[in-house]
Amino acid sequence: MGTDIIVAQMIGTLGCGVAAGAVAKDEEAKQASAGGIMTLSAISIPNLAIPARRPASTTIPSREPGTPIPHLTHQWLDLFNRGKTTFPAIAMGASIANGYLAWVFRDTPAPDSALMGWGWSGCYATAIASTMGMVVWTVTMMKSTNDRLTEIATRDDAAVAEGTKGMVVGAHDQVKRENEESEVPALLQRWAELNLCRAVFPLTGAVVGIYSIVLMK
Secondary structure, eight states: OOHHHHHHHHHHHHHHHHHHHOOOSSHHHHHTTOSOHHHIIIIIHHHHTOOSSOOTTOOSSOSSOSSOHHHHHHHHHHHHHHHHHHHHHHHHHHHHHHHHHHHHTTTOOOOTTSGGGOOHHHHHHHHHHHHHHHHHHHHHTTHHHHHHHHHHHTTTHHHHHHTOTTOOOOHHHHHHHHHHHHHHHHHHHHHHHHHHHHHHHHHHHHHHHHHHHHHHO
16 A cells, blocks of 8 residues: 555544544643544533633533633634634645545455445545534534624724723613623533534544445455
8 A cells, every 4th residue: 555545544544533522732732622522522622611600500501601701702702713713724725635545546446345325425425524514514504503602702803902891881881781691601601512523524534434444454
């Protein structure tokens, strides 16, 4: 087996695995969302929304997070913005590698034990489709939650840009702000659940990649 094939298999399979659930090794990178998609739901969001003092029975994300809600939404927005540039790029790199493998093995028959009679090209095409499915999931199933959290996180941006951050907020607007902030814990919980589902797509791509590698041996 040529070096190019081995490298492509590593990039394709490891890229999917990293996107799905790798954890960054240094603390700063963790806080900057450099871990995998699954890590954001399992670690980052619960950590951001932890209450000031956490009883053993507290549900995470907490209904009363210790972090002020405006700052909490800014932290989420930073995670979201970093993730939407990082993870699709990793998934695209893995898919390019898998596409190369599908082309290289386009005329090579798979053994009789191949799953559902797939040829090699079918295996790698499935890995590509499942991996890039995370993008479709994000822009469809997660859109309303993303939009609402972004709206709350950026609601004061215009005032800050105009230098009116400290202006007095009327009673009506204050009630509106409090109602918006009361939505955030549930929105974060919903986002964490949807994001965990999103991780399944590249994870499936990694599993198919591993299956193909094992079957080739």
